[in-house]
Amino acid sequence: MxxxxxxxxxxxxxxxxxxxxxxxxxxxxxxxxxxxxxxxxxxxxxxxxxxxxxxxxxxxxxxxxxxxxxxxxxxxxxxxxxxxxxxxxxxxxxxxxxxxxxxxxxxxxxxxxxxxxxxxxxxxxxxxxxxFLLHEMVRITNNKEFIVIGGQTGCGKTMLLNEIDNSIDLEGLANHRGSAFGNNVSPQPKQIDFENNLSIELIKKESFSQLLIEDEGNNIGMIHIPDSIKLKSRDSKIILLTASLEDRLRISLKSYVIDMEIQFKAINLEKGFENFSNYWLTSLYKIQKRLGGDRYQSLLTQLKLALKNHQNNADINDYLPLIESLLVDYYDPMYNFQINNKKHRVIFKGNSKEVKKFLEKN
Missing domain, CATH: 3.40.250.10 (Rhodanese-like domain)
Incomplete structure (x- = not known):
């Protein structure tokens, strides 16, 4: 035929x-x-x-x-x-x-x-x-202006990107939040599927004059950022999203405690909290060497207290000292070091409302 x-x-x-x-x-x-x-x-x-x-x-x-x-x-x-x-x-x-x-x-x-x-x-x-998709990824990336959204851990970068039409949510496509605590309940996609989906997003949004992506390293969890995106990101202008420590604590508590517990229980109600607990314990263990023995033990004690109060009393407030310590003492120094090497590329700095207003005018 x-x-x-x-x-x-x-x-x-x-x-x-x-x-x-x-x-x-x-x-x-x-x-x-x-x-x-x-x-x-x-x-x-x-x-x-x-x-x-x-x-x-x-x-x-x-x-x-x-x-x-x-x-x-x-x-x-x-x-x-x-x-x-x-x-x-x-x-x-x-x-x-x-x-x-x-x-x-x-x-x-x-x-x-x-x-x-x-x-x-x-x-x-x-x-x-x-x-075709691999070719289009390189072609569109090379011919498109990118703006990188940076900011301290927990400041709401992904939330901001999801409110803007001309953005590419790399962490969403990778199904990972890009840190030791970044695993989601469902597994990450295969590298090939990530690349295919990323290229499709680029094709759909090629009509925009510029595209926004989050500031990432070489990998998001087990997913490797394609070289064309990585190289483009390193040469692109940066907007720094700022948020108060109070807001960062609130965002982190919702993302890593409230939402994660809901997701674990949605998959397995009977073992949901046990799996949620293991997620936190495993994530903290991943960074024990960087934390150092004494600080790791201190945070582990705080985590066990938070998990106990969470399970027995439905009280999640004991996570706050733990999250604050991770943000201020662990993630912020790394971020400050990294952004200091990129400060010549920063074109604007502000909170979510200010960043959106800046983007509308530019």
């Missing part, structure tokens, strides 16, 4: 959030995909493995024949029905396999034979989309 449609306007695919039917094997999908994609494979992992061996030993025709032997009858019908359900729910979508070759063509043909619908496939498949 040579008349089945191919799509090669990749920018439109991502700007329009085009629903994508990924027919690769589950192991391929889990290794990297796109936010708007769902996986309904032509072959499962075992079938793909068997057909791959056959292809290497006996060639393409034998591999195709084996594929039809493995996937037929009721099994074939079940898979086609899943595709048809996806097509029905997403009539303006498209499908792809790894290279846009045989698997996506077969899927197209089976969908057409069953429903009469000519559902388009992505030209070049996942590999072409991935290459």
């Amino acid at each position: 040579s008349n089945l449609e191919e799509i090669d306007n990749f920018s439109k695919i991502f700007k329009a959030n085009l629903p994508l039917l990924d027919v690769r094997a589950p192991i391929e999908f889990s290794g990297g995909s796109f936010p708007q994609a769902e996986n309904f494979p032509l072959m499962n992992d075992s079938e793909r493995h068997q057909i791959g061996i056959c292809y290497k030993e006996k060639g393409q025709n034998s591999a195709i024949q084996l594929g039809h032997e493995l996937i037929n009858g009721t099994l074939k019908q079940e898979r086609v029905e899943k595709w048809l359900d996806f097509v029905s729910k997403n009539p303006k979508g498209a499908l792809y396999c790894f290279r846009g070759g045989l698997r996506s063509k077969i899927t197209q043909e089976w969908i057409y034979e069953e429903s009469g619908v000519s559902y388009p496939r992505i030209k070049g498949g996942y590999k072409a989309l991935r290459s």
Whole structure:
């Protein structure tokens, strides 16, 4: 069926959030995909493995024949029905396999034979989309003005970015808050997924004259910041967000205590507080060497008191001395040292309201 449609306007695919039917094997999908994609494979992992061996030993025709032997009858019908359900729910979508070759063509043909619908496939498949996104990340980054939002830990940088349309929330995309206490309840994405999602955000926001990102190091948790973003950040102007210690304590208490407990209990009510406690104990342990033995033990004692009062009396006030010490004695000195090396790039300094007003005028 040579008349089945191919799509090669990749920018439109991502700007329009085009629903994508990924027919690769589950192991391929889990290794990297796109936010708007769902996986309904032509072959499962075992079938793909068997057909791959056959292809290497006996060639393409034998591999195709084996594929039809493995996937037929009721099994074939079940898979086609899943595709048809996806097509029905997403009539303006498209499908792809790894290279846009045989698997996506077969899927197209089976969908057409069953429903009469000519559902388009992505030209070049996942590999072409991935290459396009990597290229666009570098191109847009190199041609776009960036402004870096800096500020002390707990001053609300992420909150500010989420209130501004022309911002890229790197920590949100990485699902991590960028410190020893930055783990979230759900795991971080794979590096490939982070890069894909970041590039898609850049494509969607390319129309803005400038983009705002938070001041980050080389990594956010286990996620590596792509070199193009990292290098651009190092050369960009900086706006410093300020907040009172009282506000920083309030923001930190909400983010790292109140919200984290809610999230842990939402996943497992019975073990929620135990998991929340382990999150705090593990996070503090990560920085024990930097804290030094005596200070670590002092903070650990305060943490255990806070956890006990939290669990027994629903009182979270004992976290405040602990958070204040971490902010003032641990994070602030590191921040002050780092920002001192960047002060020549600072173009404005102010609280959230002042920063937003400055950005509106500039």
